[in-house]
Amino acid sequence: MTTGQHDPTTEGPTPDGEDLPALLLRLLAETGRDQKELADATGITYSRLNNWLTRTRGTSRIDAEDLRALAVALQRWGAKVTPRQVFAANGRPTPGPAVEERERKLIDIYRSLPVQGQRALIQHAELLRGTMALGK
Template sequence: MTTGQHDPNTEGPTPNGEDLPALLLRLLAETGREQKELATQTGINYSRLNSWLTRTRGTSRIKMDDLRLLADALRGWGADVTPRQMVEASGRPVPGPAVEERERKLLDIYRSLPVQGQRALIQHAELLRGTMGSGK
């Protein structure tokens, strides 16, 4: 899985049963890199990174920015990994799309419809609001 052709926007699942230390160690081996290189590349303290890899420190509280830095560095070396896989492997809940993204998507759909479809979408949304509450 060491291809530079990976689309970082395509978020695939973490291999079954692979926690963050296992994922990182596998990707380091695949890219021929070492822990110290990864620490230097990401700016993450080597002893902290090493404690994650040796499982002497838990990974569920790693900052999201650090997980993204790890994924970016490994991808830069040709690894097939996404930030989402890093988050999943760390045992943290994967964040869903932001409110703005959902609103943009809905607006894009609305704008792509003919007037009759726009009216139907509004009617459907009003029905949903009535059955699901105001959401506030």
């Protein structure tokens, strides 16, 4: 896992080999900010953020909203980063925007199902998310 020098002309989401901790550490250095400031700006606890950056805790289960918050905070500080780059560095596709009408429809369907149906819907959604993450 190499971080290498950042080349803004590089095609693709992040320089080759740059995972989420490497991306965040590079952008923090570029913006002159520290982990505490990033934690405060995103609402992510310092200990969680520090665990991700020091690789003492895995990053595969980071909530999508936390990834978006990281990108937004860094953008506010002048970093040249997009949510797509943050998600890609985390090895995940960028989720589409939430549309209230679709969310409401899905919640209505979920609530109309018996418990077994709710569990099946959740299981199906998780499988779909996994398939989409693999680019299938």
